[in-house]
Amino acid sequence: MSLLIFNSKGIYCPPAKVYIDPWKPVKKALITHAHADHSRWGMEEYLAHHDSVPIMKHRLGSDIKVQGIGYGEKIQINRVEFSFHPAGHIPGSSQIKVSYKGETWVVSGDYKLEDDGLSAPFEPVTCQNFITESTFGLPVYSWPKQQDTFAEVNAWWRQNQEAGKVSIIAGYALGKAQRILQNLDTDIGPIFTHGAVENTNAVLRGQGYPLPATTLVTQDHKKADFKGSVVVCPPSAMGSPWIKKFSPYATAFCSGWMALRGARRRRAADRGFVLSDHADWQGLNEAVTLSQAENVYVTHGYKDIFARWLREEKGLNAQPVETLFEGESLEGTDD
Numbered sequence: 001m002s003l004l005i006f007n008s009k010g011i012y013c014p015p016a017k018v019y020i021d022p023w024k025p026v027k028k029a030l031i032t033h034a035h036a037d038h039s040r041w042g043m044e045e046y047l048a049h050h051d052s053v054p055i056m057k058h059r060l061g062s063d064i065k066v067q068g069i070g071y072g073e074k075i076q077i078n079r080v081e082f083s084f085h086p087a088g089h090i091p092g093s094s095q096i097k098v099s100y101k102g103e104t105w106v107v108s109g110d111y112k113l114e115d116d117g118l119s120a121p122f123e124p125v126t127c128q129n130f131i132t133e134s135t136f137g138l139p140v141y142s143w144p145k146q147q148d149t150f151a152e153v154n155a156w157w158r159q160n161q162e163a164g165k166v167s168i169i170a171g172y173a174l175g176k177a178q179r180i181l182q183n184l185d186t187d188i189g190p191i192f193t194h195g196a197v198e199n200t201n202a203v204l205r206g207q208g209y210p211l212p213a214t215t216l217v218t219q220d221h222k223k224a225d226f227k228g229s230v231v232v233c234p235p236s237a238m239g240s241p242w243i244k245k246f247s248p249y250a251t252a253f254c255s256g257w258m259a260l261r262g263a264r265r266r267r268a269a270d271r272g273f274v275l276s277d278h279a280d281w282q283g284l285n286e287a288v289t290l291s292q293a294e295n296v297y298v299t300h301g302y303k304d305i306f307a308r309w310l311r312e313e314k315g316l317n318a319q320p321v322e323t324l325f326e327g328e329s330l331e332g333t334d335d
Contacts, residue, residue, distance in 0.1 A: 015079070091178070094109065137284055138305065
């Protein structure tokens, strides 16, 4: 029997009788990160990195039974050894290494190789079997450097300010929004936030993450209060009546999907900035190479294409697997 298997509830480790990122209720779940498609409600017990714990309690309920673990710390469950390693995706995100009787697996969760200055940077973990995402598993996805993207974002904000418009930027409430906030030029003007973003900010600030001063948008604010400002909100807020209070405004999405023509048009945004918390094509290939794995299991996104590339071009034993992980959605909820 394999050390890890994919079944109807998630990624299961039979000897330890635990699941990793299960999508149905189980007794014990090891969680790679706190986004909703990987950290779901209903588990009897959770194990996650220390920085994921407060976010999970915020999202799933303060009464969940969750144990924190540090990067590089080892824990044994029924003689199976587990350890958590930085994935670089969002704060607290982890790759989970599983070792038993000479067999090693790494469940990478979601990851990116570029150091965003907010999350613990990705660290390669060698193994025999590597489970990788492929949200952006096509050569067309090649990310610009973060500093170049944010130079464009801040220039856009200045232009809107000069035109008398409020700048509204959409990014997931956990991870993407804080990455945006951390790189905004606070000398340009004030920063306002949607409630979903500000609530997440409060949790991360409580853990010591340095974020710029932000103001929660409330019903008490007058239109004049937003003059020259930038507003950071989740993608779901873009199509809601909430946005009308900022008129006149200009809108932008920060997403890896903005690398494709038509994505910005489909969302009717004024600007699209290429910024993803997932690895691009080069990053996916580099992560697989650094793992030194002989067997690669590819989840969500372009899994069939990427698995075929790894087989035909890299000579690896690679196969796509079905999961309920979503990756980065253009439509967006708040993850």
